[in-house]
Amino acid sequence: MAGVQVSNVSRSFGAHKALDDVSIDFADGGFYALLGPSGSGKTTLLRQIAGFDFPDSGRIAIGGEGVERVPVEKRRIGMVFQNYALFPNMSVADNVAFGLSVRGEAKAVIASEVQRALDLVQLGKLGGRRPHQLSGGQRQRVALARAIVTKPRVLLLDEPLGALDKALRVDMQIELKRIQREIGITTIFVTHDQEEALTMSDRIGILRDGRLVQEGPPEEIYDRPKSEFAATFLGDANILRGDTTGTGIRLADGTAIAAEAGATLAAGAKASCAVRPERIRIAADAGSPDQANGNVLRGQVSKRIFAGNNSTYFVERDGQTLKVIVQNTGIDRLAEGQQVVLRWSPESTVLIAAS
């Protein structure tokens, strides 16, 4: 087991910069998600760590040992592929045994290790099956067992749950997390599913166009996004743009928005404020005067989407649509077309430098 340090790694394919000076420290035993849209470089980064491809510049260390020029077969990593990549000509047990067998382990050792790995993923009785006789979830477990049976230093997962249906995916998320805790292996997990990244990982790295946009624990990235991209890619956010006042922004119509968190900016620069839809309180506009503290905006409900336990209101205000999510408490239902007041606290507002 070991941590992974990626330092200033760049990689270009022709004129395309797939990775541009990326540095991340993956702590020993942590569960790390690399999140980003397709083409953001997250899979390229994973393949650099795996050793399928080498960086043009920069360093990659596993357990403190520089490996950026070591080929994959010598890196002692475990990898789970998006389409599982199980060997079709081998039984489940032989698939799992493969890594131990190419290493020349004794037959008895292989048999007991394979059984242990299969038990760990709860497939102890299916060793004799062929991959094509298994369901998607079972194949996923075999791929995982095969990747961890060799006791790799780091476990790499390339969108491992992408091919599963929603219900199975949630099961596998819990399962994957349990197994990861049980063996305590450093795990790096590529996904484009923000929910998966939020629920599973200790830390998230968001990538865009080959650059690391932000990195940190899920709560920190969600509560304190450093860019509009991070704010809108991980979760939903309302972005208000204006000129910074130092502690917030002034919108085009002169309304001041106060923010308590985020960047420190010189007054007058272009900036934006991000606020999560569930942090905004919405109420019918009774024409009462504004309270002194807190952010207030007035607008008109243009659309309401009822989703059972919550409702989403779309509120038109000065040419911009704001999104508000309200828990369904059974009271205070607002109709489309209604004039409303939106209120939220400065603590829920993040000041972001204009991008």
Added chain:
Amino acid sequence: MATTRILEWIGRLYIWLLLAFLYLPIIIMALMSFNVSPFYQLPFEWTTEWYASLWQNDQLISATWNSLEIAIITTIISVVLGSAASLALYRYDFPGKKFLQALLFPPIAIPWLITGTAMLIFFFGVGIGRGLFAILLGHVALALPYVIVVVSARLQTFAPELEEAARSLGANQWQVTWRVTLPWIMPGVIAGGLFAFAVSFDQFVVSYFLSTPGQTTLPVEIYAAIRKGFTPEINAVSTIIIVVSMALMLLTARFFKFGGEK
């Protein structure tokens, strides 16, 4: 109802006529190899005399062994070289790769008569001359493109992640090839091998150009024998070859079907 039944009957009749057209001459030849009269005279009288005298015909026997030997060696060489070439073309990008791949197809299309002439001239030019070794070289050259085409087609269905998965588990290039890639392409390799065997064993034109009176293959020997005067021994040896060829082709068909499975 009536028309569909009539159409069905026409369809069946058509298939039977087609099969008769294909197989009747062969069946007659096979039957005549068991007939007493050397001049196809009826009534049919059962004998295995021609098979017995075939056994005495040293020239035909030795040509048969030559043919088998050359076909087997051709198969082995072209399967090994062809599979390796297919893997190289699949895995690596190198300058001139497209050109090399394009060069694989003309030998299949060029008439054997022309290939044979070219080989004869070339082998004389470089001092190899004619004989069994020249025939073997010629057959390998003819069979190689077939093997590469068949094995490459099979490789197109291979998922490259399988090799990556094997490498991530610590397998070196040899282990990846032997334990993951080869098992997957094996149906293609076997089908390619059967093709190579058939190309060599049935080869007449190129063998005819490259053989010498003492060193010849079965098809060339049969041709020479027919020119001297027909004997039912030819029927006998042809029947044996047909049985063996059909068995081979059925095997090929089986492996091609297998190649289509996941």
